[in-house]
Structure formats: structure tokens, C-alpha cells
Amino acid sequence: MAKGVKPRVRVPKKAAKGDIIEIKSLISHKMESGRRKGKDGKLIPRSIINKMEVTFNGKPVFTADWHPAISANPYMSFFAKVEESGEFAFKWTDDDGSVYEKTAKITVA
Amino acid sequence: MKMNWKQVTFVAAACAVCASVFVSSANAADWGQYEVDDRRSGFTYMTDESRAMQVDSFQNPGMIWVEQGAELWTEVNGKAGKSCASCHEDATAAMKGVAARYPVYDEGAKTLQSVETQINHCLENNMQAEPYKWESTEMLSMTSFINNQSLGMPVDVKIDGPAAEWYEKGKAFYYERRGQLDMACKHCHEDNAGGIIRANTLTQGQVNGFPTYRLKWQKVGSIHRRFRGCNKQVRSAPFGYGSDEYLALELYVKWRGRGLPVETPAVRN
Amino acid sequence: MSTKQALSALTRREALMLAAGATMVAAGGVVLKSGTANADEKMTNDAIMKLIGDKKPADGKITLELPQIAENGNTVPVGVSVDSPMTADNYVKSVHLFADGNPAPDVASLHFTPMSGKASAATRIRLAGTQNIVAVAEMSDGSVYRAQQEVKVTIGGCGG
Numbered sequence: 001m002a003k004g005v006k007p008r009v010r011v012p013k014k015a016a017k018g019d020i021i022e023i024k025s026l027i028s029h030k031m032e033s034g035r036r037k038g039k040d041g042k043l044i045p046r047s048i049i050n051k052m053e054v055t056f057n058g059k060p061v062f063t064a065d066w067h068p069a070i071s072a073n074p075y076m077s078f079f080a081k082v083e084e085s086g087e088f089a090f091k092w093t094d095d096d097g098s099v100y101e102k103t104a105k106i107t108v109a
Numbered sequence: 110m111k112m113n114w115k116q117v118t119f120v121a122a123a124c125a126v127c128a129s130v131f132v133s134s135a136n137a138a139d140w141g142q143y144e145v146d147d148r149r150s151g152f153t154y155m156t157d158e159s160r161a162m163q164v165d166s167f168q169n170p171g172m173i174w175v176e177q178g179a180e181l182w183t184e185v186n187g188k189a190g191k192s193c194a195s196c197h198e199d200a201t202a203a204m205k206g207v208a209a210r211y212p213v214y215d216e217g218a219k220t221l222q223s224v225e226t227q228i229n230h231c232l233e234n235n236m237q238a239e240p241y242k243w244e245s246t247e248m249l250s251m252t253s254f255i256n257n258q259s260l261g262m263p264v265d266v267k268i269d270g271p272a273a274e275w276y277e278k279g280k281a282f283y284y285e286r287r288g289q290l291d292m293a294c295k296h297c298h299e300d301n302a303g304g305i306i307r308a309n310t311l312t313q314g315q316v317n318g319f320p321t322y323r324l325k326w327q328k329v330g331s332i333h334r335r336f337r338g339c340n341k342q343v344r345s346a347p348f349g350y351g352s353d354e355y356l357a358l359e360l361y362v363k364w365r366g367r368g369l370p371v372e373t374p375a376v377r378n
Numbered sequence: 379m380s381t382k383q384a385l386s387a388l389t390r391r392e393a394l395m396l397a398a399g400a401t402m403v404a405a406g407g408v409v410l411k412s413g414t415a416n417a418d419e420k421m422t423n424d425a426i427m428k429l430i431g432d433k434k435p436a437d438g439k440i441t442l443e444l445p446q447i448a449e450n451g452n453t454v455p456v457g458v459s460v461d462s463p464m465t466a467d468n469y470v471k472s473v474h475l476f477a478d479g480n481p482a483p484d485v486a487s488l489h490f491t492p493m494s495g496k497a498s499a500a501t502r503i504r505l506a507g508t509q510n511i512v513a514v515a516e517m518s519d520g521s522v523y524r525a526q527q528e529v530k531v532t533i534g535g536c537g538g
Contacts, residue, residue, distance in 0.1 A: 061493045062490060064488050069477055071453045071502040077499060079494055
């Protein structure tokens, strides 16, 4: 696992049934592109988060495949239409197989 | 006319700086709190996109370090079995205003303390822990977290009493030519702020937003890292992190930005 | 006097002065040229074909939000949205983003569902120089749309 990877998400705490809400996410990661050279002149191997998956109450809402052209500390915002209260689950997958997860609850009235 | 190598290089550098002045645009915008008299935060020189990234506390990538600092605050570290919170308790109250008034002269330690040296002073003496390395993740997280508690507060450093000597030393550094390009801080940041060097806008070099998330660095960095970068740009040997030279310069440059709001973590190019 | 002689007659000082002049011209806000050893239009089209096959993309429906000039190529904000009702039988399945002047053209693939409510997303990307950002949207009915926009990326000064 890349050291010190920390996900942050922002989901509104409350929404009305049928609202389309904006969700923002940020995760600390160098997103090493595999094209930079280190101080020894050798290429630093690629090490990125290549996938982000978001579900709501177990159903897929949004998925992103990331390439090395995504900036360090990747930011991603998107939308979701909520019809019921529940939980968003976020999952990021690293090149090395590590998985970073975070959840956020929302109350829909 | 015969010029030596140093002079010729200076002409080249100076021309690049002069040329830039012609293309700088007059800006009559109202910058609100980011402008005090003739003092302008680096914020006012950035693009709209970078400004938007800074002011949205979620989008701001520097907040990653602030959050890591919040975790370190309550983590027990060292032989004394204490965390920062053991003595200071709630950082939102205890650390509010620190970034606005630091660096300060410490009567006990008989030296000027920046937030970094103060943290290490606490770690070593009160917590009996290992000091943080200047540009380490731990130090950047802790300084980002502490300074962020003063977000929006006007910079107000003391330059009288025992701090006066440091202030004078910093001021002398600011106006002293150095390096192969023979340039002082003032040549870029006082005489040519707003001008363009190659395709980047020169700013007044204010330090009210440190640690700052630089797009170039793709992470946050300290004031002293920025000083070292500037010194290298004029082909001068940089001073060490936490050196007396940079501590004095930090106090002087901070004073130049008096009244500007603390912006930690600022987002800059 | 031949060119070669003229050049050799230049002193070190004159050569430096010329270099200084060139710097002055360049100081007016130059931008990096796209191309060189990086991806090009063909590589980008090949990457697109790999994802959507030989379908012919139509214009329209996609809005790209990008700065005209990026302050720093390391972190360029990009937003993309596609006009769609996002219902179970009519929604945007995927939006693929490409940068035709980067070492590799692929940037990201964003996959939506009717639960997305809105086919709109934003992220931050790396651009190696001035180039086009291309967005290709795949709809649930199999139709494909394409849009592109140029972003100028400035040469760093002290920012490097």
C-alpha cells in the first residue's frame, strides 16, 4: 500500500426524495506516472490509483477508470439521484492491489 | 564596453524581467481582504481556477495535510506519554492566532521561533519525542493544521523589542544581491510584482498562505522550501531549513504582508 | 563573409546578448507547442477506436469545462457534462477523456448509471503542453458523441 493514503468524501447529510445531489471526493496519492526519473536517473515505477467505484445501498452509481494523466491527490466530483435513505460506499483500487474505502450516510425525507 | 561574465548574465536576466513589465496588465479589481493598502496576497495573481481550488475547503488539496495534522494532534508521542492535546487541548481555541503572530521571539529559548521550531521545541522538551524533519509529512501536516486555525485572521507580527534585531537582519537579506544573477528578493517581488517572468506572473512574494499547496510541487511546502527555491533561481547557494537567515527573512517578509489574511493552505502555481 | 564565419566571429558576449534578446521576445507569454514525441491525433483516434469500435461519433450533447490557459500543467481542472434525461432506458453509459498531446492519450473513463441523475463530473488532470482535450460519450442506445477543446499550457518561469 502506498504510504499515508487518505480518502475524503463530501456527501450532503440530508436530501429530499428525488433530489440530485453533488458528491465530491479527494484522496491523497502521488499518482506516480511511471515517466518521471528519480535522483539516480532511473525511471520511478508507475504507482497510481486506477479505479474508483461508488455504490449506494449496494447498487452502482458511478465508476471511474483513471490513467496516469490524473493529477496527484485525485479529485473527483459527480452526482447521484437519491430516492431513499442509505449509505454511499466509495472504493479506490491501487496499482499494487491495495483498496481504500470510505462510507457516508444520507437521510432522505 | 567590456562586461564580465557576471554582468552579462545579469543583463540577460534583467532583460527578461524588464520585458515582462510591458505585458503586465493593469488590474483594477477589488480584492477585498486579499489586498491591504499596497500589499497584495499571491491569491490575487492566480487564475480563477486556482482561486476556486483554494477557497473551497473540500476541493483544496492542502486540506489533506490539515486533516492529517488534526490526527497527529491527539496522537501520543514520546517518552512523556503525551500528545499535543495533553497540554493544549482543543487546537481550534489554543492555536487560533498562532499563524498570524508567528514567528515570535522566545524569551526562554533566546531565539526567534517559527511554527516549525516551536513544534520541535515542544516535541523535544515537553513530550520527550524525536523532532520532526523540516519538510517531513508530519511537520507539514502539523504546521498546516496549526496555521489553518487562524484562517482569515490578519497577519500581525511583532518586530519591536528583541525581535527588532531579527527584523533588521531579514530586511538586509531582502535587499542584498546574491548569486550568479546578482539579484535580491526585491528585484522580483518589490520592483516587478505583477510582471511576467517567462510565462509566470511574479507576485509580491507574500507568505501569509504557508504551508502552501503548489501546483508545481503537487503537495504542500514550507516557507523555507520556497526561499530555497528562490535562492536557487538566482543561482545562489540556498541556506538550510530553519537557518537563522531564513528565520529572519521569514519575520521580515511576514511583516511586509501585515494585515493580509492567513490563507493556509493557500493554492499557488 | 559566409554564415559560418559570421557565427564564429560572434564573441561569447554577443551570443549572450542575442540569447537575452530572445528571452525578451519569449517573455510575452509563450505557450508550449503540442506534438514532439507525445501522442498525436492518430494515437488518440486509435485509443478511441479501442473503446468504441468503428462507430462514427456525432457532434453535440457534450459540454467540456476547461480553462483556456492552464496556470500549471500538473493540475488542470476539467468538467464534462452530457445532455441526457438519465432514465433507465435513456442514459449516458460512459464518457472517455483523452489528451492528444500527452505521452499517452488516455486520461479517464467515467461510467454513469441512471442513479447518477446527471451525466456530469469533474476532476483534475495533467497536461504535458498545449493540446486538445477530447471527450467521447457512449449512450445507452449505442449512439456515440464527441467534443474537443484546446487548452494552452504555459511555460513555467520561476514556477518551472
